[in-house]
Amino acid sequence: MATNNSSEYAIEVNDVTMIFNMASEQLNSLKEYFIKLMKHELFFNEFRALKHISFKVKPGEVVGLVGTNGSGKSTMLKVIAGVLEASEGECVVRGNIAPLIELGAGFDLELTARENIYLNGALLGYTEKFIDEHFQEIVDFAELPDFVDMPMKNFSSGMVARIAFAIATITEPDILIVDETLSVGDVFFQEKCERRIQSFIDNGNVTVLFVSHSIEQVERICTRAVWIEKGDLRMDGPVREVCDAYRAQFA
Numbered sequence: 001m002a003t004n005n006s007s008e009y010a011i012e013v014n015d016v017t018m019i020f021n022m023a024s025e026q027l028n029s030l031k032e033y034f035i036k037l038m039k040h041e042l043f044f045n046e047f048r049a050l051k052h053i054s055f056k057v058k059p060g061e062v063v064g065l066v067g068t069n070g071s072g073k074s075t076m077l078k079v080i081a082g083v084l085e086a087s088e089g090e091c092v093v094r095g096n097i098a099p100l101i102e103l104g105a106g107f108d109l110e111l112t113a114r115e116n117i118y119l120n121g122a123l124l125g126y127t128e129k130f131i132d133e134h135f136q137e138i139v140d141f142a143e144l145p146d147f148v149d150m151p152m153k154n155f156s157s158g159m160v161a162r163i164a165f166a167i168a169t170i171t172e173p174d175i176l177i178v179d180e181t182l183s184v185g186d187v188f189f190q191e192k193c194e195r196r197i198q199s200f201i202d203n204g205n206v207t208v209l210f211v212s213h214s215i216e217q218v219e220r221i222c223t224r225a226v227w228i229e230k231g232d233l234r235m236d237g238p239v240r241e242v243c244d245a246y247r248a249q250f251a
């Protein structure tokens, strides 16, 4: 991922291909792995999760990524967020990103929620003083005041998602990347998250990339949609047109 500040685009995905190497046979132990490696008998199948994908997003645009299971949406978001490096091509991102991907990946589940708020906040670049000042706000948004001193290993996945979303959105980011991870939250929390995302959008400054299997949610939040199917970019255009075409595929 490269950053630079001299263009009209917040995100540029330029001819990105992502190749995963998958072992072509099942190996049962590390010993077996090393023996095969030494004998040059270790073979991999290449799997192309993204194939020559290009699209550009302007600041303030709200773009939904749609596609069936395993099509490459999360992989695309991870390449844009810099979590994965593209095998070919590049992503240019201008501005700070709040990546709500794999919520809680930055947590140490042995630690309490309070400790994790400081840890995760530091990973997101917030100072200790800033977190002190916003701690209560984070806990209030997550609606978990009675659980702040409990180790997070005892949290449900929805509770982890609540804390993670509350921390990541305590300030308005330039670019918000939202994966389906929010779907583990209950319907009330999902609506609350959607309202916070919508308030960022209404302010007009945030660029949003959004993945959801709920086409209705994509149509409600996004103005444009990019359809990725089995690693190929199938369609990119106004949200209604793309979602209609996506739905028609299964009709």
Ligand SMILES: Nc1ncnc2c1ncn2[C@@H]1O[C@H](COP(=O)(O)OP(=O)(O)OP(=O)(O)O)[C@@H](O)[C@H]1O
Binding pocket: 020, 021, 022, 047, 049, 067, 068, 069, 070, 071, 072, 073, 074, 075, 076
């Ligand atoms: N680390 C990895 N190693 C090998 N293959 C991977 C890896 N990550 C993803 N894949 C494969 O890449 C493909 C795309 O996965 P991805 O998670 O991006 O799909 P998705 O569109 O987000 O799917 P879903 O809608 O089910 O969440 C899948 O076939 C998946 O098995």
